Amino acid sequence: MVDPGRGEAPGRGRIGRRIGRRGLLTAGASTVALGAVGWQVAPPQYAERLRTGLGIGPEAFVPDDPEGEVRVERVTSQAMGGVDLFTAVPAGHGDGAGLPVVVVLHGSSASAAALRDFGLGRFVTAAVRAGAPPFVLAGTDDGPAGWVADGRVDPPRMLRDELPGWLAERGFDAERRALWGWSRGGYGALRFALDEPAWAAGLALFSPAIGPGDPLLGDLAPLAGLPWGLWCGSWDPFRDGAAALAETAPVAPDPWVTGDGGHTRAYWNDHTLEMLDWLTGTLPPA
Structure with a gap:
């Protein structure tokens, strides 16, 4: 199984350095605070949904x-x-x-x-x-x-x-x-x-x-x-x-x-x- 954090399939290393990039969350202290709270009080999928619903989810690469x-x-x-x-x-x-x-x-x-x-x-x-x-x-x-x-x-x-x-x-x-x-x-x-x-x-x-x-x-x-x-x-x-x-x-x-x-x-x-x-x-x- 591939580790998506690495972004490479086994034996397919030609483009690994180009696929690990993620969009950044919208800048601002409120964004950082929300991200921290969300990960502490809710499972990742709920925190992700909350951030996306508020328009501060990650941008698509x-x-x-x-x-x-x-x-x-x-x-x-x-x-x-x-x-x-x-x-x-x-x-x-x-x-x-x-x-x-x-x-x-x-x-x-x-x-x-x-x-x-x-x-x-x-x-x-x-x-x-x-x-x-x-x-x-x-x-x-x-x-x-x-x-x-x-x-x-x-x-x-x-x-x-x-x-x-x-x-x-x-x-x-x-x-x-x-x-x-x-x-x-x-x-x-x-x-x-x-x-x-x-x-x-x-x-x-x-x-x-x-x-x-x-x-x-x-x-x-x-x-x-x-x-x-x-x-x-x-x-x-x-x-x-x-x-x-x-x-x-x-x-x-x-x-x-x-x-x-x-x-x-x-x-x-x-x-x-x-x-x-x-x-x-x-x-x-x-």
């Missing part, structure tokens, strides 16, 4: 590296109707022609158009500059029920049958792809990988929105042949579900990263560089 070519385009989907398509190419790699793709499934409070605001274009450049093989990050919108079909729209069909074509049209190597999702997107990525285990070369899950009794845990056999990693903070409300997933899977996640943190962008961003370093390593060579 975003690298200083520049964006490359970042686009949000409207595309027409037979399975979904109109959706936004986000793509981010690392700085110095032009339009990304020939690069493999990491597909990201966002959580319930996000959208494809919001991915740039999360700093993901900068993360792409930072990961490549730290030693990850060059890649493109791509993501679309989900549906009203998330990344599962609900009778009106069919996100899995869109991912399977349409997204590779959109990526190929833009010059990317759509046949070399990996999958990453967080929160509701983590649940969707897991479910999609179980249905389509050959679609992605690797699977990374951040705090998947799954409980320990979820029916999805009943048949995890397709994970046996898929490299997959799992990240979930110790204070995350889905921590028990993540632990059940790790214990039930036919092959344990590697890496399996926990440690201090909740269901927050601050925790996820702290681990995004190490995750991209690992996930891009699952992509086959050109």
Whole structure:
């Protein structure tokens, strides 16, 4: 298991020095006092929630590296109707022609158009500059029920049958792809990988929105042949579900990263560089 305080997966030391940074609490004596009291009278998860609710929680880390070519385009989907398509190419790699793709499934409070605001274009450049093989990050919108079909729209069909074509049209190597999702997107990525285990070369899950009794845990056999990693903070409300997933899977996640943190962008961003370093390593060579 990885010690998130160190920020490195076993044997993946190329970017450890870049992923241990945390945002600072808002300056001021009141902040220091609240932090001290919170840790003395309440478990860490409650103190964290209190600080976050008062607007003094840790800021999410975003690298200083520049964006490359970042686009949000409207595309027409037979399975979904109109959706936004986000793509981010690392700085110095032009339009990304020939690069493999990491597909990201966002959580319930996000959208494809919001991915740039999360700093993901900068993360792409930072990961490549730290030693990850060059890649493109791509993501679309989900549906009203998330990344599962609900009778009106069919996100899995869109991912399977349409997204590779959109990526190929833009010059990317759509046949070399990996999958990453967080929160509701983590649940969707897991479910999609179980249905389509050959679609992605690797699977990374951040705090998947799954409980320990979820029916999805009943048949995890397709994970046996898929490299997959799992990240979930110790204070995350889905921590028990993540632990059940790790214990039930036919092959344990590697890496399996926990440690201090909740269901927050601050925790996820702290681990995004190490995750991209690992996930891009699952992509086959050109």
